[in-house]
Amino acid sequence: MEEVGFRNIDWNxxxxxxxxxxxxxxQPTIGEKRAESTKKEYFRDLKQFLEYINEKGFSSLHSLNPEHLLQYQRYLENKYKKTTLLRKSSVIKHFFRYLANxxxxxxxxxxxxxxxKVNSEELVNRDLFDHEVKQILAYFKKTDxxxxxxxxxxxxxxxxxxxxxxxxxxNFRxxxxxxxxxxxxxxxxxxxRDIIIFNDVLEVVKENRRRKSLNTQIGTFCGTAFFPKANGKHYHTTYLSNEFTRVVNTAPLDFIQARxxxxxxxxxxGQSIKYRITPHxxxxxxxxxxxxxxxxxxALQDMLGHSSLMTTERYLRRKRSVESHAGVKLGENNFLKTFK
Structure with a gap:
């Protein structure tokens, strides 16, 4: 399409x-392609929108006006939680602004x-604590x-x-x-970007490869995935994500059940809040x-690959809200100690 441009086309x-x-x-940006996972998500949300307007009797996007998009938001509001409504609304805006541009x-x-408006209480709870990490690692080291x-x-x-x-x-070196x-x-x-693999983690990675009879020599090209299937090939992202969520959240640990x-x-x-553990x-x-x-x-922003420091700050929001709590600043472990 870039070769001939968009001129002289009757878009109606x-x-x-x-x-x-x-x-x-x-291609949204020169030198940067939209990820396939993003395309799939956009397609799913926009396909839902096109089906909606077809049901309403609109065969063409050209016949829509601003009120129709607002009505669609009201429709979504009755079906989804606010975080999902926010995402779907953003996709619709992105699509129509592209068409206008x-x-x-x-x-x-x-x-x-x-x-x-999404309140912080409605966001996925992503807190995970040291003692929980230790319990999960100890359990799976014995079982899986x-x-x-x-x-x-x-x-x-x-x-x-x-x-x-x-x-x-x-790509490991x-x-x-x-x-x-x-x-x-x-x-x-x-x-x-580069990800550091600590020595103790590397030993676990090597053992995982040995159990699958795969090469563990570093610096050699063998054509296998870093975290491989038994045949050395890559796991599909969706499978790996779903399998992680399944095995972790079915572990017989009290704090997981409490979530x-x-x-x-x-x-x-009346609130839809997710406390289960995910890869994220x-x-x-x-x-x-x-x-x-x-x-x-x-430094954390660079390590995590965030394009904005604001994203990194959001990751740390809950922790900082606890550390800046007035009671913590008071520095007393016992309230009544003040009166003794």
Whole structure:
């Protein structure tokens, strides 16, 4: 499409599905391709929108006005929690602003859409504590080496699950200048960064490979995944994420069961709050762990691959809210001690 441009096209005759295809596959930034996972998520949300307007009798996007998009938000509001409404609304805005910028539509009709207010209490609870990490590691070390390796890698590195799923053994190396091992991964937006693999974690990784009769020699090209299947190939990101969530949240540990009880209590109170542990929970734990050990937020931003320091700050929000609590600043473990 770039070769001929968008000129001299009668967009009124172009089906909605083609407009959706253009949006999904038009490269948003030079040198940076939209991730397949993002395309799938956008497609799912926009397909839902197109089905909605078809049911309402609108065959073309050109016949929509700002009030129709606001009505769609009201429709979503009755079906989803606010965090989901926020995501779906953002996708719709992105889509229609793209069409307006390309002059496919005569104007941007998103101006009346509302921004859903999401309270911090409605966000996924991503707190994970040292004693919980130790219990999970101890349990899986005895029962499930796959889960043990997977969990150990995620909590010690802060990798995204997609970064781990796509990492290659050939991109793992030793750097003698700093006496550490590093894994090169591909992050969001195609950004490459180095992940440090500590010696104790490396021994677990090697044992995982030995159990699958795979090469453990560092610095050699063998064409296998860093965290491989039995045949050396990569796990699919979705499978790895789902399997992580399944095995961790079915571990017979009291604090995990307590998380589900909290979910049930919240639901009974009219709130949909998730307390279960996911791969992303591990990233939040890693950020808090590093900060506890004196690492500044800017260094954490680089390590986690965040494009904005604000994102890193959000990861640390809960911890900082506790540390800045007035009672903590008082410095007393016993309130009545003040009166003795």
């Amino acid at each position: 005759d172009v089906p909605n599905d083609i407009l959706l295809y253009l949006f999904l596959h038009d 390309k002059e496919i539509l005569l104007q941007d009709i998103t101006r009346q859409m509302k921004r859903p 080496w796959f889960a043990y390796t997977l969990f150990y890698l995620l909590v010690s590195t802060g990798m995204r699950i997609n970064e781990l799923a796509t990492a290659k053994w050939s 030793y750097e003698p200048s700093v006496d550490h091992f590093f894994l090169k991964v591909m992050g969001k937006g195609g950004k490459v 589900f009880e909290r979910e049930k209590e919240a639901l009974e109170g 929970t591990c990233r939040h734990y890693t950020a808090a762990y590093y900060m506890d050990n004196g690492i500044d937020p800017k």
